[in-house]
Amino acid sequence: GATIKSFIEDSGAGIKISPQDNNYIGLSDRIVTVTGSFEEEMRAIDLILSKLTEDPLYLQSMNAPLSYSVGTAAYNSSYGPNGVGGRYPNNKEDRGNSLTIGVADEHIGVVVGRGGRNILEISQASGARIKISDRGDFMSGTSNRKVTITGSLRAIRAAEAMINQKVASVTER
Structure with a gap:
């Protein structure tokens, strides 16, 4: 939660993440909803992607269909x-x-x-x-x-x- 709060403060965008127990069948992905001006949304997406690329498991999944x-x-x-x-x-x-x-x-x-x-x-x-x-x-x-x-x-x-x-x-x- 603290990471998302810092992303919201930094970008000025609204960021919501779907609950972990609310996934589609067969998927562990969660839905991220970003709202705000185009610039705020792009900044938020950039922050989120930066954080995700720090995770080796995420990088492995990048090569999966x-x-x-x-x-x-x-x-x-x-x-x-x-x-x-x-x-x-x-x-x-x-x-x-x-x-x-x-x-x-x-x-x-x-x-x-x-x-x-x-x-x-x-x-x-x-x-x-x-x-x-x-x-x-x-x-x-x-x-x-x-x-x-x-x-x-x-x-x-x-x-x-x-x-x-x-x-x-x-x-x-």
């Missing part, structure tokens, strides 16, 4: 010695880190945003490069477009969280 309903995940886990760290977009080690997730074709519009505004914002805030597959280029056996996120481990996780948040905002309506 994700269980989101958003789609399938495929990792290229060629992490360099500086693979976990701050945002260094020009760092050679960071170029090898990539994550490909599937986003339902009908939700790509909200991820990209009008004139590419959302995807640009996500890229700038996270420090990750994001590439979306062309129309009709789907993850095999699905109608999910491929969204490839490249950068440091922290940048990838931040971008992934923001993309998932955009998708959740339209699927919860």
Whole structure:
């Protein structure tokens, strides 16, 4: 509780974590809800990810397939010695880190945003490069477009969280 309190004070964002006994069947993951201005939310996510990357068990789970309903995940886990760290977009080690997730074709519009505004914002805030597959280029056996996120481990996780948040905002309506 003290860690979360300090994150709330530092970021100015509201942070709520689901109870440990309220997990989905088969998952030990807990849901973290972050509220506030865009800057407050990004600061809170950065603090949370920093804390998570200190945990060796969390780092091991980074290479496991994700269980989101958003789609399938495929990792290229060629992490360099500086693979976990701050945002260094020009760092050679960071170029090898990539994550490909599937986003339902009908939700790509909200991820990209009008004139590419959302995807640009996500890229700038996270420090990750994001590439979306062309129309009709789907993850095999699905109608999910491929969204490839490249950068440091922290940048990838931040971008992934923001993309998932955009998708959740339209699927919860």
